[in-house]
Every structure is written in structure tokens, then in C-alpha cells.
Amino acid sequence: MIKIKLVVPRKGYIKHAFERFEEFNRLEEREEHHHEETVEFELEEVVVAADKVAKLELDADVIISRGLMTKLLKEHNEFMPIVDIPVQGIDLIRCLSDCKARFGRKKVAVIGALNMIYGVENLADIVDLPIQSYILEDIEKSASLVDLAASEGCEIVVSGLSTTEYAEAIGLGAAIVETGKESFRQALIEAKRLALVSLREQEKAERYQTILNHAYEGVIAIDLKGQISVFNTAAREILSISEKSLVGHSIYEILQKGKFRDLLLSEGDYREEIVSYQSIQLSVKKVSNFLKGKKVGNMVAFQDVTGIQEMEGKIRKKIHSRGHVAKYTFEDILFRSTEIEKTIETAKRYSEVDSNILIIGETGTGKEIFAQSIHNYSKRRNNPFVAINCAALPEDLLESELFGYAEGAFTGAMKGGKQGFFELAHRGTIFLDEIGEISAKLQSRLLRVLQEREIMRIGDDKIIPVDVRIIAATNKNLIHMVKKGDFREDLYYRLSVLDLHLPPLRERKADIPVLVNAFISKAFPGQSQVMITDAASQKLSEASWEGNVRQLQNFCERLAVLCKGRVVDIYDIEKYLPGVSEERTQPLQQEKEIAAKGSHISERERILQVLKNCHYNKGKAADELGMSRTTLWRKIKEWRIETE
Template structure:
């Protein structure tokens, strides 16, 4: 909705103005049905009160002195004159002649209202004197002057005619014709649309500037402030409505920032000081049609940049790069694991790199997350990547990131790598023994220099990352075989953490199984049987087995016989003739019996079982003896 205000000194000053406006709209709508909606409101303001009056309007329509005064006091809102055309003056003068005869007529009005009226004397056959009205306060004086010069009729606006009536002169208002009003409405409509678009554009620019992270200051050629956005005010500690239009030398303290702004030389980026603040600053000239019309600087507080970076990284951390586990989530009963936890807690207090060594499924990532959550980096990202899961080229771009156009398929704008995502946090590199020699060299440089370079870029990016690496391989042996860089190995293994396999801590099996199966309980004999299994896949295999039990076992209590039905068989445990440790328990018992000619005592002794346990196993596995 576009608002137009008709400002007049008295109601119905312009005859049938609103009716004519609606006629105008009907005609216009038939020509342009897609245009915006318009509304016209007549506002009565005495002429002596026009200055300083504000109006909620996209455009103001008025005439004569009121229009002149509005233009002098309103810079931002467009003012449209209702022209007093020659035909309007001719009509009014003709009416004077008909009404008052050949009386001498004084035409008093603003210059834009009665321009050229003296040329109508011969056409109307009336003696005409013209008096230019510049100020409402001079209207009475002009009426007196006209009377002294023999004028008997005053043709003018409302206030002038009112005074003339009081002193006994004949009066007549200058009427606005339909054509003049329509011309004013057409111009008002055009200006209103332009004004609204300009207002929307200006508001967009203002909103963008006021919500930008950067401070922006612009000056015109007179070195007066034309832009001083909210960020600039916050960063520099300067505020107030006086800023726009003020000389920049009165606003900024003397120093580098002021000098750079006044200097016509442009520069892309520099670090300069303003009082006690370090600023990252860019400078550019403002040009219109190739001609310089001003200068601007955009800047950020270096400390603010670091804080913003921290917030961004924290948000990314909250989106998924987070450590879920802590030491309290590591269920155990064994002394061996407790010793590892105690060591890991001590490592957490340092900031050195850690190498976690353990078989597959021993919980290396859980320990890495626990170390992170126990450290001073706990409020920052924990980023994990399996180095064996990606080919070399993809792993490189994931670790170090890349710039736009670095390779076919690279994202527009490039992408941050895991090192950047883990800034001020922890990067967990699982299966570190699988990375290629090329990546070993790049990783070593990061550990030495604490900076990375994106793929396809030549700029270095500082990073503050703690590395926790993990492997199920013998890295030292790989170093000896020239399969892994010795210098990288020693950089990674500043602190070592060795996780014992589950078969070396059988007392933890029951604790873990009960934790995995919270809604199911085991009988003592079932737990004993479960604890006697080797679980070559360690905790992961045990957890998967417990999930299978949840599906297969219908009851809430699992006894030894029920458990035995579902224990891993030979195929699942990859048993081989050459490696008896991978044989199923049932097969190992049968082999021991056959070896000792079914002597139960000797077979139990070889298997490291008591006679009672051995007899229970025979019953569980339904093994017949001779």
C-alpha cells in the first residue's frame, strides 16, 4: 500500500479532490492492473504550522505556498506541486470578471503558482497586478500593498483571501482544475513508486550494514560521514545520532585508521591499531560513473574474529563433532583396565599426542573420547576419522580440506578439512598404520609446524589440535620394515596407551554383558560360560553377540543351556586346524579328550579348567565320553 497525503490549509481547499482521486484510480487501474494499491488522505495543516510537520507518507501533494514551505523543510519525502496552469488562471480571472466586472485584480501567490499571469490581461480583458508571495507572514503586507495600488479584487489562496475579506476587499480563490489535479496525481504516483523502491533499497542496505560483522565507515569528498554502521560503533566504542554528516576528523581519534580513510590509496587487508584495539582493515574508494565520490573502510576487531571463529567451531562441534563417552562409561572389573583408565586420566591432563594400541574391538575410540572429555579441550570439537576407510586422495582432502576448483567435483567455495574442524579440540585418527607414505609426510609437517595447507591452495592455516591416533598393528615393527616413518611414529607415540584384549581380562566379560543386556539377566552358570569364551573380536564381538541374544531369547533370564545354543560356532570364529586358539570350545574339549584317550583329569588340566568346570562343560556341550 502506497500512501499519498494531500496537505492543504483548509478542508476541501481543492474542490472534490478525493472524488477526483478515485476517478483517477479507476482510469489508471484499467491501464495497469498489476500496479500497487494507493491511498490518498487529505490533511489540513494551517500554513504557519507547515514547517517541521512530519507526515507518514510515500509522497506529499500540495500547492502554492504550502508546497514551497514543505519542500524547504522535508528532505526525504517527495513533494509534488499541484500546478496552477494557465487554464486554471484563465478560468479564475474570467469568473472574477463575470462576478465583479472590470475591477483591477491583484493576483497574489507563490511564484510556482502564478507564473506568467500578467500575460493574460489582453485575453481576459482585465487589469492584472502580480504579487509574489514568499512567506505566509508577508501575505497581509501584499494585500495592503495591492489595496494601496488601487486593486479592488484579490485572487489568491485561502489565508490571503481571508485577510482581504477582513479589510473589505472582494476576494476569490484560485481554483485547481481537474486537469491540473490529474497531472499532479500522475506525477505523485510515479514518484511514490520510485520513492518506495528507493526506501526499500535503502532499508535493505541499512539492514545489511547494521547486521554485518564488519564495521563499515564511509565518507564523502568533503570528508563527512555518510555511513557508520552499528558494528563500527560497537568495535570503536563510538555511538550517537550525530555521526552521520559529521566531519570524520571530529569522530575518529588521530591515528592509522583515520589516516588510511583519508588516504586515497586502496588496500585489500592490513592489521592496524586504533587506540588499544587491533583491527583487520580493508580500504576502497567509492566511484560513480568512473568518478570518485568518497572512500570507505571495512574492519573487524582481531579479537572479535577469534571469538567468532570459536563460536562457529563450537556450533560445528554441537552438530556432531562431539565426544559422547567418558571414563565412567567404560564398564570393567579387572585391575588391568583400571590401570589403563588411571594412565589415560593422567594423559588427559597433558596436551601431548597419544597413541592407543589395541586389537580390533577393544574400545580404542571410547578411550580417545574419554581422554578428550577429561581434558581442557572438552568444550571444543572431537573429530574422528578412520584412515583405513578412505582412499588416499579422498583421505587427504578430508583431513586438510580443499579450495574451489582443486579437483573435479570439488564443492563451490571449497571445504574445511578435519584439522580445521578440530581446531582447539581433538582429532582422532583411527587405523593410523594404514595411511600412505605421502600422507605420512603431510601429517608429520602438521605435527611439526601446527599449520595446514588446503589441497589446491598455497596459504597456510594455523591449527591447534591434539592428535590421538590408534592402531591394531605393530607400528614399531612397521618402522623397522620401512613401512611407517620413524619420525612420525615418535611424534604420535609421545604417550602410549595399550588396551588389553578381552581374553586377558575375563572378569570384565560378565560386567560388559550385563551392561549390554540391561533388560535380560544371566544365571551364574551362564555368566561363567560366557566368561570362558575367548571373544577374539573383543568387546565389539561380545556386544554384537548380546544384541543377537536379545532377538533370539524370548525370556528375561538366560541360563547356561540357552546360552550354549547361541554361542559362536567354528565358522563364526574363523577356526583353523593350524591355529587351535580359534577353535570352538566344544571342539577344543573333544580334541583334549581324544589326545588323552578320554582321561578327563588330564584333558581338564590341559585346558586349564577345574574338574567341576570340565564336567559342567561336558554336560553343557552334551559331549559323550567313553
């Protein structure tokens, strides 16, 4: 409900005001019939003498008045919309014609505000009356103007209430200009317009204030005199100020003298200044406010440095709790060889850009460790690192994990839907391990993500932009797969903007002693460690290590268990290197006999034999074969090996 107050010097001063207001509303309702939003208005008459206007307090959205009363109201209500009822020519003509009928053809003095009397002499010929105009700027001078008019031969006074009352008191004829129907309608139209503008501005100010009060940063704005125009909730909380209503106060009263206040009052603009206020450290940004090229004040946005650090810690914990964090860095990669040194140098250069990376290496060469290290060395280090093994999940499940799904997308879909890994990795890195295993359908969807940097959840039609750095890894020859038609050529070139080839362990033998010592120490930290002779170490360096670093790590853990607390010599290496214990000597011999039949034994037969030797324990079999469990699962599926 919008309140309109009609301020007049006498009850009923504007004749038929309420009837005209109701008529106006009916006409307006017809025009607004098709609008979705309608606003109700109410009109109330307020009677007040001109000399009491200064003390008048009005609960209104807009005020309507006339003549000198309007001028007085504007002087004492700076921020209130006030509408002046216009005095139209037809209103004056009616009044002057009435004066002629009542008093005869006598000289008329028209006394009033400039907008009322401007050009009134031009009506003299129309009404056939001599007319003299007098500008009334101060109600206290109305009597003197009437006296002046009388001295200049005027016998009739046309003016407002108090002026005409004085004229009648000294024996002059008098008449008040009545407000015509059209004049009042024009005032109502303008009042409605101003009220709606004011309402929209209030709504905008409320939204602005709500945003400010829910911001993490403290915000203070002042004018050039230091008067506060903005002091949000966060600012009060950070500065420990209990008083809630600070707008209109001087900044000198609120803030203690010091660098923070000086910064707010200074001329220049600043970014990320660290200043002290009482016992806290503040990170402050300061800008000058301009209106039409002229400076009108200053604004600061600031945060408690301790609060920033606590918030960062909470974010890190939240990301870590989801498991989307990279644990390894380049410092965690153990090496002595120049091959790995050069590989790390290349990877660090790749970390400095956001281009896609394809890591190529055999099973167990540390592809994910390099992916995590690249992420932690890049500018994305404080954002999520999301890893997924593309060979570990069926196609449909992998698709929903990567892209997410909308509510009701399929039976069993979570209420509200679910974010996919690409969304979870926003502003961070996604690592797609064993990329060569994805289906043709997923290759097409992945290509779109790489091209458009946007995804669409399963069962949804909304496009979601994502800012993700993609690192893919494979132990397959993707070029060969492209030629065979098993892998999209366009996807391959999108993924392999930057290639990183990881050397197998047999090409970095200088690293084996370093790795062996580290793995044995890690197996039993703080306990008596296994000592290895030079001959045994040499034997380890000569081994082929088809499973690379992962196989070496598994063997070292086995060695640490079986040879704990004593020196390991070459005979121990020869005894335990195949990776079987004494109770499996016979199965091992059978495996050796199979291997002796020729080097061309099929991979399927080898996997099947090891599975049998390990009683189909896939974890142990993977260790024996020097490959990850995921790789073993993939090969079982690929070779269609029946497992018990």
C-alpha cells in the same frame, strides 16, 4: 498503506478533494487490476496557516499543496516528497471570467508564485480584461504587493487566501483560483509516482541495512565533513560502542583520536592495513566514495584480527570433523634416495598449478601420501581434501557418494538430499584412488565434470558449478586398459595432464634403512627399541617387497613385537620375513612348496592359499600378501574367490 497529506490554509480549500481522490482511486484500480502487487493510498487534509508551516510535523509518505504553501513546505521538509498542484490556464480563465461577471471590466492584479502567474498577461485578450502580474516570494510581502497593485490602478486581486483577505479588507474585489479537476488529478498522479519511488527506495535501503547489519565486517561511511552515513552492527560490536543510532553524528565524537580514525579521514585508498584501536588489532580496507566523478566521502571495512583467527580455527575444526583434511606433507616422506628426491621435486612443481594429476604406482608406494602433500603445498591448502577409493564401493553407491543426490531420488534418500564429494571438495582437492576400477557409466559422468567443472546431483535437474583440483591414482596400466576398451581414452588424457610415477621400494633400496628405523620407532614410541645388525639390514634391502612400503611397515611392526628389547640378526629376518608365526610353520611350508613348483603360480591360487593359511581373516591375509585390504577385496571379487 501510503499516506498522502493535503496541506491547505483553510478547510475545504481544494473543493471536492476527497470525492476526486476516490474517483482517482477507482480509475487506478481498473488499470492495476492485472498487476500482482497493489498499493493502497489514503488522503488526509491538514489545515495550517502559512506562518505556522515551519513548525509543522507530518507523518506522511508524500505531501500535496499549492502555490506559496508548497514553497514553504519544501524549505522545511528537505527529505519529504512534496507535490505542487499546478495552476492550469483553464483554471485561471474560469477565475478571471468569474471576476468579470462579478465586478465588471476592471483591471486585475494576479499575485502568486512564478508557476502560477507565468504568462498570465496572455489571457487578457481571451477574457477581455486588463491584467497585471506580481510575483509573491514571501508571504509577509503579500500586503505590500496588494498595496502596490492598488496604486497601479488594479481594482481586483486574484491570489491565495491570506492575500485576498487583505485585498477585501482594503476595499478591493478578490477571488481565489479554484483548483480544477484535471489539475488535482495531475497532482495525485505525481504524488503516487513519488510515493512508489520512495517506497522502493525505502525497501532497497532496508535490504542494504539488513545486509550491512548481518555482515561479519564492520562498515563505517562518512561524508567529507566527517558526518556518519553508515555505522553497522558489526562496527559497533567490534569497537564496543553501545549507542545504536549513530547516523548523522560526527565521526570526531564517536571514534577516539588515533591511526584508525586518521585512516578513515585520509585521502588515499588502502587494502589490508593493520592498525590498533584501543586494545584490539584491526584489519582495515579503506576506499573513497565518488558520485559522478566527485568525491563525496570515505568508507572503511574492518575486522578484529583475533576474530578472524578464531573464525579460521572454527572453519578448520569443522572441515577436520568431517574428515576432509590432508594430514601429510612432503616433510613426512622419509627418503635418502635420489629417486624419491626427484619425485618430490616434480610433485612440488605440480602443486603450483591446478592441472589434473594422475599418480601411477604399485600397491603400497604411498600414492595418497603424495596426493595429500601436493594439496598441502598448493594454494588450496586451507580448503577441503576429499579422498575416496573407487574400488571400495559398488557402482551405484560410488555414484551417489561422488555426485550427491536430491531429496526423493531413491528409496532411503536423506531428507533434503545430500552433497556429493565433488561439492564437499569445492575450492579444494578431490583424490580418486584406484581410478581404473570405475565403470563405463561413471567414466562418462566423471569426464563431464572434468570438461565442464560442474555436476548434477542424482535425481535433480540443477547444475552446480564446482571448483575442484582432481588428483587420481592407479596401480594399473591405464594405457593398456584404453587399448582393450576398458577405460575411456578421452578420460585418460583429461586425467593425465600431469603424470607422477612413484618408484617401487625395490628401485629405492637406499630408503629401506631409514624407513625401517622410523617404522619400528613408531610401533613402540618411548620404549626400548629393536636393534638391527648390518647383516640383517642388508637382508632387508635385498628383499623384493612386492607390497612396497606398506608391506615393509607391516613387517617392521611384526619384528618390533617378536624381537622387542634385543638385537635382530639375519636369522631373525629369514625366520620372520615370510610373515608367519611359529604356530603356522606347517602352512608356511605348504606355501613354500607351492611356490617351489614354479614361478608361474597364478595370483588366484596364491591369494586363495594365503586366505586358507590365515583362516580367511582378510586383514591378516592382506598383511601377508603385502597389499591393502581394499586391493585384496577387489582381487577376491575379480578372481571370484569364495570366502568362508
